[in-house]
Amino acid sequence: MDTAQDAAIAVRGLVKAYGSHDALRGVDLLVPYGRICALLGPNGAGKTTTVEILEGFRQRDGGAVTVLGTDPAHAGAEHRARVGIVLQSTGVEPYLSVAETLAMYAGFYPHPREVDEVLALVGLTESRDRRVRQLSGGQQRRLDVGVAIVGDPELLFLDEPTTGFDPSARREAWDVIHELRALGRTILLTTHYMDEAENLADQVVVIAGGRIVAEGTADTIGSRNRRAVEVRFSCAASTEPPANLAARRDGHDGWTLRPTDLTRDLHVLTGWAISAGVELENLRIERPTLEDVYLHLTGASADALEEE
Amino acid sequence: MTSARLLARQIRYANLSFWRNPTSAFFTFAFPLMFLVIFTSLLGTGKVQLPGRTVSLSTYYVAAMATYGVVSACFSNLGMTLTFHRDAGILKRLRGTPLSRATYLASRIIHAIAVAIALVAVTALLGRTAYHATLPTGASLGQFAAMLVVGALTFSALAFAISGAIPNAEAAPAVINATIMPLLFLSGIFIPLGTNAPAWILWVARVFPVRHFVVGMQSAFLGTAFHWSDVGIVALWGVGGFLVARRAFRWDPPR
Structure with missing residues (x-):
């Protein structure tokens, strides 16, 4: 379906240089x-x-561009x-x-x-x-x-x-x-x-x-949906969640865990909390934000993400 | 919409903006008239010796300020407006619309010339009623109209040309005044050039278009001789301005 004919904008191999600086090195884009x-x-x-x-404000050096079927x-x-x-x-x-x-x-x-x-x-x-x-x-x-x-x-x-x-x-x-x-x-x-x-x-x-x-x-x-999910919560400082969850301490009474199976691990965690009478405060599931993914893709914080 | 109607609309919007902008209306329209009143009040009883005639200074200034009005509307105001429109991105935006560039440019030039003609008319009426200026009639009216239109077109072309040399809108008044003000003085607009004027001033006046323009305009008001060579030299500057403008005029704001 996403072919050049169906697309409002179709760009293939777009290149543009300003002097010796290559501003565009082969951009491909289809917008239906x-x-x-x-x-x-x-x-x-x-x-x-x-x-x-x-x-149509600038001229390209190479590549094919159509906008609403017309070369701008x-x-x-x-x-x-x-x-x-x-x-x-x-x-x-x-x-x-x-x-x-x-x-x-x-x-x-x-x-x-x-x-x-x-x-x-x-x-x-x-x-x-x-x-x-x-x-x-x-x-x-x-x-x-x-x-x-x-x-x-x-x-x-x-x-x-x-x-x-x-x-x-x-x-x-x-x-x-x-x-x-x-x-x-x-x-x-x-x-x-x-x-x-x-x-x-x-x-x-x-x-x-x-x-x-x-x-x-x-x-x-950026495979955002498949990137590591984290579960965070806090509970009374004297209690410890089950060891098989491999949760690590995160501050005074905070914990973070990276579930291998989110549904099962959450069940283990909440089951333990109910039977032990522990209140899981601030329980939340965090995915990388679009900003995290964006920064990773554009290299700005690639190192920071690697360290995690 | 037909292109003629579109052009008429663009001129109307240019005119609305012109009169609502206190600086453009005041400097363009009020300055020449204000100078006319001030100069004639201060110096009006004096005489000035022109080739073949002696006229009172007040009559002299009617022709000089009419000329100044045309330069002010077509060169100074148009040049500043174009630079402002370029820097504010108005020109770039227009380029992205179906409006043809020619329609925009024509609307600006026609509006500037219309303001110039209105200014000349007001100056002439004031001169007629208060300062004994003759008004052009018959053959001299034709010569006068030719000089006026050629002058207005030439200074419009020069406005487009100089806008290409102005780096940004803030610099526009400085660049435009720095080029035109000395020339107005050296061409006898504000102070008549006597027969004993230094040779270099007379040479400057002879080379640049302002002096030829004012001499051509004077003949209708003062009854001095009219030379088509003055029209020709002003027109040559116009052609030069047009050729430079074609290369130098820019639609995109500086980055």
Whole structure:
């Protein structure tokens, strides 16, 4: 099913160099229609270069790229009408009002959305008559998203759409993105926030050193689902859990164990606690977070993980 | 939407922004008129000797400030606006939309020229009622219109060219004023160039376009001789500006 014909974005062997620096060393990527794909990677890994080539802002040195069936390097106005773009730092005219700005951009597209509909979607209805320069940073970012969707694009590029947002503004932005997905739009998103990727993305792609180093869902990427699980709990300092669980002390009254069989070991642990009348405080099962996996994949904390 | 309607809309939005931005409206529109009132109040009773005529300084300044208004709208304001739009990422964003680059560029140039023409009209009316300036009629109106349009286009082209040399938006006012202000002085815009002006100043005036532009504009207001060579030299600068702009003008913000 995931063939180039079915995909909104299809990239094969994409390479790009800046002088003697190889920014992209053969990137392969397929994003099917209607999916949200999160592209993760450290600064300088090639995220922005990849996205800007897909958007048509930069020319590639080699490889095959199609976006909605068109090569973005040679795309015309018709193609640009089907794509919405939120860049990291793009402004809009500061002296126009929010509604004027959306109406101006709507005029560029053959089948734009209603301005009022977009205002409601990005939560700016109250601010429709305010000048852009009077908006807060979070509101300006929402206007960025509004401008990108006013043409009713099939595909949306969001480059770090919530950087600098406070937590509630981020939740609101996520709601907007969920609504767009519900409308069947395809979205390619870059972000530094793991919870954002986890909350939004159907597909997570990690890029490092100009290559895709892992791809999967937020739950399975980097074999996250198969990586070691830990059980942690604390109990009265005078008691000790059964020796066959091989739990080790973790602080004054805390314990950590790595189960060989989670279900059976939990049964042993709770059975012992009930019969011994011990309260297992703070009992929890921990899996590596997406951030742990990401840091491992991108090498930043590979050593730290090895030591565990 | 047809491209003509799209262009008209872009001009309208450019105009809304222009009038709502206190700096652009004030410096572009109010400065030439303010200078006209100040100069004529201070010096208006004096006379200035021009080739073939002696005119009162107040009449002289009507032509000079009309010229200054065109330079201010088409060069200074347009150059700063383009640099700001580039650095704020507005140009890059537009490139990602179906709007053609030509429509955006045309809207900016046409708006700058419209502001320049409005400024010239206000200056001329003020000059007519308060400072005894003649208004161009008949053949001189045609010559005047040609000079005005060629001058406005030339300084617009130079604005695009110089924006490529401006590293970032904060530097725009400094770079633009540093290039245009000395030239305005050396071309007799603020202080008439007398017959005893130093030779190097006269040479500078002869080489650069501002002097030729103001002399061409003067003939309509002051009844001095009109030379198509002035229009030609200004137009040459315009062609040069256009060629440089094609290479130097950038859509992406500096990184």
